[in-house]
Amino acid sequence: MQRDRYQWIADLRSDGTPVQDAAWKDLSRTVFEVACAYLHRRADVAEPEIGQLAEDAAQEALVDILNKLDSFRGESKFTTWVYGLVVNNTRELLRKRRPPEPYWPSLDDDERTMLLEVVPDARVCDPELKAEEDDLVRAAQEVINTRLTERQRVVLLLHQAGHSPSEIAEQIGTTRNNVYQLLYVARKRLKRELHNRGYNVGCT
């Protein structure tokens, strides 16, 4: 049966009716098929595993869809929104299968020392402005080294060194979203601490 996005929502919410039963049956079948299709694409999944993994992923996805049904805003087709949740849940299931990465997989002691003692280049030529900038930089360095957590410090300095949030997340064994949050908190604290020390770095 073909349903548009509004029909899907209406049918899934018609509590205790055959219409709701039919909608959940169609949805369950689709969710399982999408999980299978995604698993077939993954080079790290063997063919014999697909059936069981797809069942597990489909169960997780159906719970997720049920929990998030009220948040569907109709900006996309309902089916596309469902496919996205199924793919995300299947991907998460596969991620949990992998052993956790070590905390600092790619930084040895020398690299960590270098990052923690980074000395910035002062590009200002005017001697008076250079002195002011040197002062600000020393203050920033002191805040970074003493007022941020180690994780905030490393994320901030890796980003400053040109690493993307994805690369940083992989390097320190966390998610990209966590990297964005760590950057946000680290910058906010740096601004506040510099502001409290009398430096004009914008509002906190």
Place this chain on the structure above:
Amino acid sequence: MVEALLAAPEDTLACDQVSAQLPAAVDAAIAGEDINKRFPQLVAHLQLCDQCRQEFEDLLDITQMAEAGNLPEPED
């Protein structure tokens, strides 16, 4: 140097914001719309973030398969 530390990353969308927009962007792409115009920040993020780009490509392929009726039949 301090300004660079305080500045936000070039892509102004965070990954969870991108994930929320992916279904609409995929539908638009399949319908032949120019997603660079309709979702410029999302497209900019996808150019920088490998993981989100992979999520977009996976969802696009899966949705195209589903709409063409090419999803694998489950074994009974």
